[in-house]
Amino acid sequence: MQLSIQIMDPKIKTRDKLLEIFNVLLKEFGPRHWWPAKTRFEVIVGAILTQNTAWKNVEKAISNLRSEGILSFKGIRDTDEKELAALIRPSGYFNQKTKKLKSFIKFATDVYGGSLSKMIKEDHWLLREKLLGVYGIGKETADSILLYAFDKPVFVVDIYTYRILSRHKLIPGESSYDYIQDFFMKNLPSDIYLYKEYHALLVYLGNKFCRAKPVCEPCPLRHINSKS
DNA sequence: TGCCAGGCCGGGT
DNA sequence: ACCCGGCATGGC
Numbered sequence: 001m002q003l004s005i006q007i008m009d010p011k012i013k014t015r016d017k018l019l020e021i022f023n024v025l026l027k028e029f030g031p032r033h034w035w036p037a038k039t040r041f042e043v044i045v046g047a048i049l050t051q052n053t054a055w056k057n058v059e060k061a062i063s064n065l066r067s068e069g070i071l072s073f074k075g076i077r078d079t080d081e082k083e084l085a086a087l088i089r090p091s092g093y094f095n096q097k098t099k100k101l102k103s104f105i106k107f108a109t110d111v112y113g114g115s116l117s118k119m120i121k122e123d124h125w126l127l128r129e130k131l132l133g134v135y136g137i138g139k140e141t142a143d144s145i146l147l148y149a150f151d152k153p154v155f156v157v158d159i160y161t162y163r164i165l166s167r168h169k170l171i172p173g174e175s176s177y178d179y180i181q182d183f184f185m186k187n188l189p190s191d192i193y194l195y196k197e198y199h200a201l202l203v204y205l206g207n208k209f210c211r212a213k214p215v216c217e218p219c220p221l222r223h224i225n226s227k228s
Numbered sequence: 229t230g231c232c233a234g235g236c237c238g239g240g241t
Numbered sequence: 242a243c244c245c246g247g248c249a250t251g252g253c
Contacts, residue, residue, distance in 0.1 A: 046234095047234085048235095050233090050234050050235090051233095051234080051235040051236065052232090052233060052234085052235045052236080052248090052249095053233055053234080053235085053249090053250080053251095054232080054233040054234080054250090054251070054252070055233085055234065056233090056251075056252070057233080057249095057250060057251055057252085058234085060250095060251090089249090089250075090250060090251070091249090091250075092233090092248080092249040092250040092251080093235090093236095093247095093248050093249055093250085094248095094249070094250080095248075095249090096236085096237085096247095096248055096249090097248095100236085135236090135237080136235090136236065136237080137236085138235060138236050138237085139235090139236095140234075140235065140236090141235070141236080144234080156234085158234050158235090159233085159234075159235085160234075161234095199234090200234095202234095203234050206234080207233090207234085211232070211233080212231075212232060212233090213231085213232090
């Protein structure tokens, strides 16, 4: 019998834990099929409208834009702010979000000639920096656009990601966005399907069990810490 | 009823 | 570099 000496790289354990969480959630809930949108542009609109807002409300706003036939780059571009604000009203912060949508349009027009096909060819870390310079686009929104609209391998962090991981003691309570993103990307393979599904599953779990007032009893992760 | 949602900005220390 | 008020509708 050979003596098996395993060097315990803490990174391996972390990776295993993250994969275990993913597998439990995937088995429990099934694939989430994110992002719920038909075009790249719809993903971008949704990413802006859902800021600090329940997706249910965003659906109404998106639905309004679609029935007006302006759920497109040109549609948003050619609609004046007043009308736009009225249509996206259900998503909340409608005046701010109107400016944000227009800011993205201006950015895409000025820098990429209004072509998302050109934008998608940009190096994604460079594009991220540029997106972060656009009014109304912060880290989560930028990363959602990169991952779900442009299929770039960038992990998206949100309030649920933070809550779930900190509650399970995988990250310190004061972890920043960048730290958490790094935590996932350094410990998981760089795979856009994994990234998309993982974030979607965390949000799904968060909505069900990990809101500000947590409901931990039936949560499929409630025993995750006692397993090895 | 009050609290919260798939954040971000700008001004103040 | 942090901290905080503002932004706003709709669901539970």
